[in-house]
Amino acid sequence: KQLPPGSFGLPIIGHSLSFLRAMHTDTVEQWFQRRIKKYGPIYKLSLFGTPGVFIHGQAANKFIYTCDSDTVVPHQPPSFKMICGERNILELNGEEHKRIRGALMSFLKPEVLKQYVGKMDEEIRKHLEIHWHGKQKIKVMPSMKTLTFNIMSSLLFGIEQGASRDALIELIQQISNGSVSLPINIPFTCFHRGLRARAKFRTMIMDLIKQRRAALTNETALPQQDLITCLLNIQNNDNSIILSDEEIVNNVIVLMIAGHDTSSILITFLVRLLATDPTVYATISKEQEEIAKSKASGELLTWNDLAKMKYTWRVALETLRIYPPVYGAFKKVLKDFEYEGHTIPKGWQIVLASCMAHMDEQIFPDPSKFDPTRFENQASIPPFSFVAFGGGPRTCPGYEFARIETLTTMHYLVTKFTWKLSCLDNFTRNPVPNFKQGLPIEIQPK
Numbered sequence: 001k002q003l004p005p006g007s008f009g010l011p012i013i014g015h016s017l018s019f020l021r022a023m024h025t026d027t028v029e030q031w032f033q034r035r036i037k038k039y040g041p042i043y044k045l046s047l048f049g050t051p052g053v054f055i056h057g058q059a060a061n062k063f064i065y066t067c068d069s070d071t072v073v074p075h076q077p078p079s080f081k082m083i084c085g086e087r088n089i090l091e092l093n094g095e096e097h098k099r100i101r102g103a104l105m106s107f108l109k110p111e112v113l114k115q116y117v118g119k120m121d122e123e124i125r126k127h128l129e130i131h132w133h134g135k136q137k138i139k140v141m142p143s144m145k146t147l148t149f150n151i152m153s154s155l156l157f158g159i160e161q162g163a164s165r166d167a168l169i170e171l172i173q174q175i176s177n178g179s180v181s182l183p184i185n186i187p188f189t190c191f192h193r194g195l196r197a198r199a200k201f202r203t204m205i206m207d208l209i210k211q212r213r214a215a216l217t218n219e220t221a222l223p224q225q226d227l228i229t230c231l232l233n234i235q236n237n238d239n240s241i242i243l244s245d246e247e248i249v250n251n252v253i254v255l256m257i258a259g260h261d262t263s264s265i266l267i268t269f270l271v272r273l274l275a276t277d278p279t280v281y282a283t284i285s286k287e288q289e290e291i292a293k294s295k296a297s298g299e300l301l302t303w304n305d306l307a308k309m310k311y312t313w314r315v316a317l318e319t320l321r322i323y324p325p326v327y328g329a330f331k332k333v334l335k336d337f338e339y340e341g342h343t344i345p346k347g348w349q350i351v352l353a354s355c356m357a358h359m360d361e362q363i364f365p366d367p368s369k370f371d372p373t374r375f376e377n378q379a380s381i382p383p384f385s386f387v388a389f390g391g392g393p394r395t396c397p398g399y400e401f402a403r404i405e406t407l408t409t410m411h412y413l414v415t416k417f418t419w420k421l422s423c424l425d426n427f428t429r430n431p432v433p434n435f436k437q438g439l440p441i442e443i444q445p446k
């Protein structure tokens with residue numbers, strides 16, 4: 001067998017410590033590049049106790065994202081399955097994955113989500129009214145995390161502001177921390193807290209399922225009122241249910257984890273960018289003010305308004321190119337395969353640095369330059385080279401959801417406030433970007 005070049009480093013520890021250090025200092029790209037110089041573009045390494053192969057680039061993205069699920073599947077830490085549940089979208093493959101994904105898309109597709117622009121708009125205005133108006137200083141990152149969490153609770157579960165929602169945010173935080181922790185179930189560990197939070201969350205969602213099922217039977221709920229109602233309402237051709245109640249619980253947990261951290265990071269980077277790039281600020285401001293002028297006072301944004309925010313979305317995509325919330329992916333090898341003349345053995349993991357393609361100067365000339373015009377003609381960007389939302393059959397199903405909440409939030413921030421950075425806050429990766437001080441800004445109403 002022609003295994004890739006490289007080394008597995010220290011026994012058990014492998015390269016984990018220096019990799020984690022690179023994540024913390026957001027120097028993962030340089031970390032990978034040093035080894036590329038030494039071993040070439042494909043090399044073996046050992047991370048978190050598992051041998052693996054590092055691959056990157058547009059061709060590698062295409063190969064992995066479209067590889068059949070008998071050969072390569074997503075690889076989550078063992079704690080993820082124990083806390084989120086066995087039947088979540090990230091653990092399932094092939095037909096099972098398709099079924100779950102199809103069910104989630106029945107709510108997350110644009111045709112359904114477009115009805116919810118007004119609801120998101122209300123959540124965002126309420127949030128700014130409570131947390132921004134009348135304030136001089138804001139920590140953007142925690143504020144945006146609360147906002148995206150609230151939007152998700154309202155749209156996915158129909159849980160509006162109040163005690164249940166506050167309880168939920170705490171539980172999801174514990175579940176999220178526990179899902180990527182060492183699976184040691186003794187009091188005071190993150191994992192233990194995560195398991196307890198999951199049990200409480202499960203009870204809450206099971207209660208909601210009962211209520212929504214009753215409302216559907218009495219015809220007091222609309223079929224697409226929220227994600228849970230939508231999932232209960234869809235059926236196979238023979239009228240059998242598509243998702244069991246347990247599957248609904250498992251997948252709602254994954255949606256909450258996958259959805260609220262990522263969008264809040266994008267919005268936080270946009271706020272930072274607008275404070276430091278006057279040209280981008282002026283152009284976004286003009287676009288958003290024109291839309292605001294076309295609305296009556298208090299009128300909610302619509303799907304058509306979002307379609308006019310073309311420049312703002314290009315800026316968001318360019319922000320995702322340079323600062324992708326999800327930098328890469330770990331995958332598990334189920335059977336030996338050949339890649340670029342190397343054998344990748346069963347049992348290894350693939351460390352796919354998918355977003356390294358964002359800095360490929362053959363595809364994105366002068367890649368460090370912030371240039372939203374790159375996204376003027378999206379069709380001209382080669383497939384699998386802009387992968388902030390992944391690619392292939394597992395492309396992020398939350399793209400449209402993220403687009404609506406990002407554009408609506410930016411509309412109200414730009415038309416209602418001006419701001420400047422309180423300090424030059426840096427971020428670490430953990431594994432998603434996290435501003436050390438939460439990105440503090442000073443704001444003024446417009």
Ligand code: HEM
Nearest residue numbers: 258259262263266326329388389390394396397398401402
């Ligand atoms: C800016 C915001 C977002 C970014 C950058 C993002 C990024 C990604 C990426 C890169 C993947 C693929 C990971 C892989 O290949 O291993 C993914 C998958 C996923 N995302 Fe997102 N995401 C965002 C927002 C959302 C939202 C709002 C939701 C839910 C409403 C969501 C739900 C999911 C789910 C369920 C998956 C797994 C899909 C599957 O395995 O079929 N994401 N996301």
